Amino acid sequence: MDYSRPLSPNNTITLGLAMYRPAKPKGVLFINTGGSDPVAVAAWQFALGQTTEFSGLTDYDLMMMDVRGTYSSNQLNVSLEVFGGYPLEYPQSEAEFEVFRQASAEVFQSWIGSSSPPGIIQFVGTKEVVRDYEEIRKALGYDKVHFLGESYGSFRAQRYALAFPKRVGHFALDAVVPYGRNLYDEAQDHVNSVNRGMLRADAYCQAEPSCPFRDQGAGSVLKVFQKILANLKQAAEACTDPTDCPDLLPVPAVQQAMLSSLQGQPDFSTIIKALESAVQGDFSALLGDQGAPTVEGVVALPLECGDIPYNTYTYSDFKRALEVGLTRDVTGIGMTPTWQLQLYCSGYPFSVSGPPNLPISNNMLLVTADFDVDAPTEWTTFAWGNARNSALVVRHGDGHVSFLHESQTSTSITKEFLRTGRLPTPRHDTNVSVYSPGMHRPPVSNPYKVPILAPLE
Structure with missing residues (x-):
């Protein structure tokens, strides 16, 4: 061991x-x-x-x-129920960051106590x-x-x-x-990749005659998603008593679902249909199980949290990367896997040297x-x-x-x-x-000019 x-x-x-x-x-x-x-x-x-x-x-x-x-x-013996203690929304203050850190610490202590042999x-x-x-x-x-x-x-x-x-x-x-590579740069790279992923969904829409947003022109998919978020935020502001709004969806849950739909092997046809339903108030296709924790994803945390000193990064480090990233985010998703991993690992209880x-x-x-x-x-x-x-x-x-x-x-x-x-x-x-070795790689291809193939089954 x-x-x-x-x-x-x-x-x-x-x-x-x-x-x-x-x-x-x-x-x-x-x-x-x-x-x-x-x-x-x-x-x-x-x-x-x-x-x-x-x-x-x-x-x-x-x-x-x-x-x-x-x-x-x-x-390892990990619990999805314990993992559910993390807040949905990214911290906006030192106090909220500490809430994440404490939730992370409790998650790891739970796994430490239930996994064997002791110390694994x-x-x-x-x-x-x-x-x-x-x-x-x-x-x-x-x-x-x-x-x-x-x-x-x-x-x-x-x-x-x-x-x-x-x-x-x-x-x-x-x-x-x-x-x-430092976490700041990794996060900005993820902002770039999420932007490109959403632009690819838009490129699919512009090339697909059946896309309901095609007539709105280039950028329509991004605008539709941002309008969905704006409507949710407006509804949240109008809800003065949460007990009167039991069906109100948290904006971060929708942002996380959109991010998840772009990861892995994205199916742009399915994404477009889900957005079309969400515009009409039906979020079941967009949310589905997107963003829900899985055993594979949760078990990956103790494997990866011990590789990089995520637990040494402060709220000011997180805030700086987040603020810069949000100015470059063209999608409205406002999330990256790097930021999430930093928060999930913030309470990792062991010393780490990268x-x-x-x-x-x-x-x-x-x-x-x-x-x-x-x-x-x-x-x-x-x-x-x-x-x-x-x-x-x-x-x-x-x-x-x-x-x-x-x-x-x-x-x-x-x-x-x-x-x-x-x-x-x-x-x-x-x-x-x-x-070949020593050559220079040019900029990443234009998302609208690369052919879109059928998704993997």
Whole structure:
């Protein structure tokens, strides 16, 4: 459990992993799909023919481990009910920030008291996960490992490369979560990505004859959402006694729902229909389960709160980033995952030291999508600056994690690199751009000029 102490009955946990193993493997490929995803089950899904996601990589041992604290790897005991104690609205004062911090502290204390073995919450961060990966490499007897790290899995892959550079084989990082970038810049990057996500919904509307807002011209989707928020705020101001307005919707709940609808693999047709219903007073489609906490999302908190010193950031730090971000927000959403994570982690009870901002000298492949709302494309560009011997692949499209888009050129490029370790040559076309080490990436594509493809099912 704690690598700084000797192995003992009180210092052990169980790690769960699954492997797809060919008869004569060319090497081993570690796969981490990010966050608290159930990774080990993916090996079974592939072996049983339930997914083709890893086709073309079957001449390697495919190793998929549930990171510690999740699923088959000593799963933490977290409560969605306790998590519901966080306020909906962002703090507007030092006192309100302390309410968040106290709620966060109570959440973590609840999880600490209910998870076993005692003390495990403190040892589920990436520092420990990297050591787990290294122990697995040793047990399998490989000199080097290849790695496909998606989303937060890319953060783990980078940390492994920094800790064990001589063990690095072909590393592909997709939808990169960088190390060494400060929270202020990460939040502003998220403002950019949320803006772009909403503009993509508007671009869909302008190109779709059936969109009910199309006749209002470019920007109509943003204006409709902002009008919805304005009406809700007006209704709240007119409600002097909350008992007389039991059906009044909190504005932050609608903002959170809109943000959630743009994350992952957005379905713009569904978003437009939900907004159309909301204009008519029916918020059921827009709210749905959007923004509601999930076990996967909640379990990710103790995994990530121990990686970055979120709990050292003050209200003044939060306020500065929020005020600047709101001046740049063109959507009315006014929220970002970075700000939310900072608030959720504000009461994390342990000391945290972030990873050093050191360069990575290994050759890697970094992949991003122009309109990824979850992992802003700026994050991958920043990480590319720390890995100057690496190539950058930019998929011109929507959605989080390009590898999931199996028919896209970016996925073919990624698989070829994982197989051969050869960096791709520069190119630029409608679907993808590739930049060799040392090249300069131009500005992000215009949201209105990139074709919109059907959403992933």
